[in-house]
Amino acid sequence: MSTSSDVHVRPARLSDYAAFVRLFPELAVPDPIPTEQRFAKELVPTAVVAELGARGPEPIVGYAYFQLMGRTLYVRHVITDPTARRRGVGLALMEALRAHGLANACVDWCLNVKPDNDAALALYRVGMSEAFASVSLAVPWAVVPESAPAHAHAVRPIDAGDDARVELAMRMIDGQLATLRAVGPDRVLLMLEEGQGEVTGAAVFHPHFPGAYPFRVARPELTWPMLAALRPYAREADLVINVVVEGQADVADALVSKGAIVTLSSVHMKGRL
Structure with a gap:
């Protein structure tokens, strides 16, 4: 090469x-x-x-x-x-x-870049365009409920057979869940379901980082049930979970309103190869 x-x-x-x-x-x-x-x-x-x-x-x-x-x-x-x-x-x-x-x-490619990195933005704009803004947040476990009302939703693991419908419902990249699952057995993949199996949340949690990416919910109020579902897998010594919120400013705002701190802002860019 x-x-x-x-x-x-x-x-x-x-x-x-x-x-x-x-x-x-x-x-x-x-x-x-x-x-x-x-x-x-x-x-x-x-x-x-x-x-x-x-x-x-x-x-x-x-x-x-x-x-x-x-x-x-x-x-x-x-x-x-x-x-x-x-x-x-x-x-x-x-x-x-x-x-x-x-x-x-x-057929396409994508990346994240800091919004003030002018040199990188100039390089990536040759073949890519800006898609949405993302933020990384440090969320104190102390503000996350121990559990959520059981009747509101079902929480279960994302199996390989679920990948396509979860990625479609949560607007993820096709194949993203399989790629992250293959990284190692320490990744926790969970989904929220409502009604007749409607997917309303999904996250991949890496307890040893500790962080959740991707982290997607259909509505801001589902942020807390999604985090509560991840909490049992967290290490006892960890006081925060790092969450990446992509293109959902209302979800980021919900986290900040409860004490989360924005640690990184970025722009997601994508384009055809």
């Missing part, structure tokens, strides 16, 4: 972890640096790194990480070393991901 100019893009290796640790803070997100074990298991299989033609003691000047969700390539990280900016590293990484998506029969 290679690109034009003096930038070379190749698949990531386990030995790239030190470079990953060095570059990860450039994301400027409140997340902890993934452990070497998580790097090996979750990122290396679908990550690429960029090197400059002139090799030195630190040849890696960028990396990108993505997930394949059905026919969508979801770009998760694109990082360029500050010392190598304006040398085409970001473009080379995006070109490599685009080629990978096309080789895997993807």
Whole structure:
């Protein structure tokens, strides 16, 4: 895998972890640096790194990480070393991901970017457009009810056979649930049902992060039953759950009104490959 100019893009290796640790803070997100074990298991299989033609003691000047969700390539990280900016590293990484998506029969791609990252927005607007705003919030477990009225809804696991109808009802990416389920057995996938099996909520909870993504509800008032359903799976020592709310400002407002703190704002962009 290679690109034009003096930038070379190749698949990531386990030995790239030190470079990953060095570059990860450039994301400027409140997340902890993934452990070497998580790097090996979750990122290396679908990550690429960029090197400059002139090799030195630190040849890696960028990396990108993505997930394949059905026919969508979801770009998760694109990082360029500050010392190598304006040398085409970001473009080379995006070109490599685009080629990978096309080789895997993807028809579109998407990503999240901070709304004030003008350089990244300019890069991504070549082939993508803004779809909706997202926010990450730290929600204190103390404001989440211990349980919700049993008669209001049913809570149950999302099985593989449920994926298509849940993704349709909750406006998720086709294949998103299968991709996240495959990451590991520590993911908890739950749904809310009302009436005759109408899907009104869905979330994927990673207790060890701890965070819920995606987190979707049909109405803002279902935010609390959805969180209450996740609560039994939380670690006792964790005081908050990190929740990503996509394109639902009313849901984010409901959380903030109860004491949640916005930790990150972003813009979701998508386009055809």
